[in-house]
Amino acid sequence: MAPAESPAHREGAHGTLTGAVIWDFDETLARRPGGWRHMLVDALDLESPGHGVTATDVEPGLRRGFPWHDPERGHPELSDPDRWWANLQPVLRGALVQAGVSEPVAERASSRARFEYTRLDRWAVFPDTEPALNRLRELGWRQAILSNHCPELPDLLAGLGIRDYFEVVLTSAAIGFEKPHPEAYARALHDLGNPHPVWMVGDNPEVDVAGARRCGIPGILVRRPAPGFDYAPDLATAVEMIERGSAGA
Ligand SMILES: [Mg+2]
Numbered sequence: 001m002a003p004a005e006s007p008a009h010r011e012g013a014h015g016t017l018t019g020a021v022i023w024d025f026d027e028t029l030a031r032r033p034g035g036w037r038h039m040l041v042d043a044l045d046l047e048s049p050g051h052g053v054t055a056t057d058v059e060p061g062l063r064r065g066f067p068w069h070d071p072e073r074g075h076p077e078l079s080d081p082d083r084w085w086a087n088l089q090p091v092l093r094g095a096l097v098q099a100g101v102s103e104p105v106a107e108r109a110s111s112r113a114r115f116e117y118t119r120l121d122r123w124a125v126f127p128d129t130e131p132a133l134n135r136l137r138e139l140g141w142r143q144a145i146l147s148n149h150c151p152e153l154p155d156l157l158a159g160l161g162i163r164d165y166f167e168v169v170l171t172s173a174a175i176g177f178e179k180p181h182p183e184a185y186a187r188a189l190h191d192l193g194n195p196h197p198v199w200m201v202g203d204n205p206e207v208d209v210a211g212a213r214r215c216g217i218p219g220i221l222v223r224r225p226a227p228g229f230d231y232a233p234d235l236a237t238a239v240e241m242i243e244r245g246s247a248g249a
Contacts, residue, residue: 006139007197007246020195021136021242022188022212023166024179024202025147028222029133029235030125030160036062036117040092043112044101053099061095068148068178071207076176081151084173085114118152120159132235133165139243142195144168146188148178148207168192179204180211189215197246201238205229218245 008019023029032039037055040062044051066088067075078084089110096106116122136143143166147153153171157163168191170184177183189198200219202208205226209219220238221229232238 008140018195020142043109057099061098065091071178185215
């Protein structure tokens with residue numbers, strides 16, 4: 001389809017081209033296999049080789065304490081990256097101690113988290129990500145990321161080679177609100193200049209799709225289906241749904 005035929009190119013009230021797609025990042029566009037659990041074991045490997053602690057052992061201690069575990073509460077006080085990581089370190093240290101690691105080793109391993117979590121060699125962009133981002137760009141869609149993530153997300157995107165696709169990159173660590181808080185979505189819409197049509201694409205039914213829907217943004221669930229949600233098994237299918245769903249919008 002030629003760009004001029006895409007719904008992204010519909011003329012807005014003021015003659016502007018305003019169609020936009022807001023993406024989730026983690027487990028939608030890219031992933032760090034094993035997430036925070038594996039990161040913590042990686043950090044422990046460096047401090048205490050042969051420790052015998054597994055990702056399963058640390059998982060119970062990671063079920064609460066992250067900013068996104070309490071999305072109703074805004075946290076503008078954590079917008080400074082040093083403060084964001086300092087706020088998280090006791091959670092990570094506690095998860096290690098709960099798994100049987102000594103306090104001093106847990107302290108040292110958890111203090112490595114910022115470096116470990118953001119290591120580029122631990123992250124992988126999904127094979128269908130760049131084709132989908134390229135396709136939307138060719139069709140004239142503007143693109144943004146709205147992610148419950150750490151402060152270093154923009155650097156991570158740059159390191160992974162996909163930063164330039166996005167006009168707006170918002171990480172909850174910097175904006176002080178976690179999806180599905182309406183303020184997170186409001187900030188994305190504001191920074192995009194209230195685009196129309198607009199879509200949200202993500203892997204989390206409640207946070208990405210239901211949360212967006214409550215803010216008037218149609219959402220598409222990707223990667224794993226859930227009952228009652230518009231679902232695309234891959235990002236190419238999501239792009240097709242966006243184009244089809246926006247025709248005549
Ligand atoms: Mg996600």
